[in-house]
């Protein structure tokens with residue numbers, strides 16, 4: 227009995243060691259210095275939508291819901307479909323400055339916005355007269371508070387220079403749950419670094435890793451029975467391809483409608 231227990235415990239110990247080494251390798255990759263650097267400045271155009279409070283920009287095609295409580299603030303933008311990239315651009319951060327217009331503020335100040343929405347094409351409008359978000363135009367429909375940091379709002383539309391920059395986020399990755407006990411739909415929010423997500427996997431305390439499929443915006447889904455299990459997530463950045471592991475983000479009594487915060491993030 228005793229030798230059997232001894233070998234069992236040494237096997238368990240070995241398994242724990244192997245698991246630890248795998249974990250540390252993956253999380254070491256997750257914490258390596260950010261490979262994402264600002265992109266070169268490029269020319270585009272910008273308009274604005276919503277009101278002074280930015281409340282008209284809540285919701286949006288990325289699915290972030292309330293932008294204030296979910297860490298995105300009022301400086302946000304809806305991207306034309308060329309930039310939106312079927313939702314893979316959700317969460318990306320851009321610096322924008324107004325250029326070549328008398329409505330630009332002096333010194334061409336820079337504002338930083340997060341992509342939270344799609345500016346859809348409108349084919350009944352000419353691409354050069356109102357159909358600003360029609361492909362192949364690169365266009366930012368900014369929140370009014372963000373636009374008012376670079377130009378007079380009465381300009382309507384201004385030429386801008388823009389570039390991708392890393393996103394600075396407070397706290398960990400946030401996961402908003404929707405769906406039901408057999409279908410889990412997760413919105414990934416408050417993403418630092420590249421700000422965007424390439425893929426997401428979920429692991430229940432009684433399951434292995436389950437690869438989730440891209441639903442829309444920043445949401446991913448798994449058709450699996452995950453109720454009454456603590457949930458962990460494996461998140462890969464779209465831009466840097468880094469992977470972080472977020473263990474036991476949600477307790478076993480998790481609920482749809484709730485947002486759970488991990489203690490890891492991209493930088």
Ligand SMILES: *[C@@H]1O[C@H](CO)[C@@H](O)[C@H](O)[C@H]1NC(C)=O
Nearest residue numbers: 346347348349350351356357
């Ligand atoms: C497209 O533009 C026209 C003209 O401004 C407007 O009436 C219509 O509502 C727009 N369509 C969409 C889908 O926004």
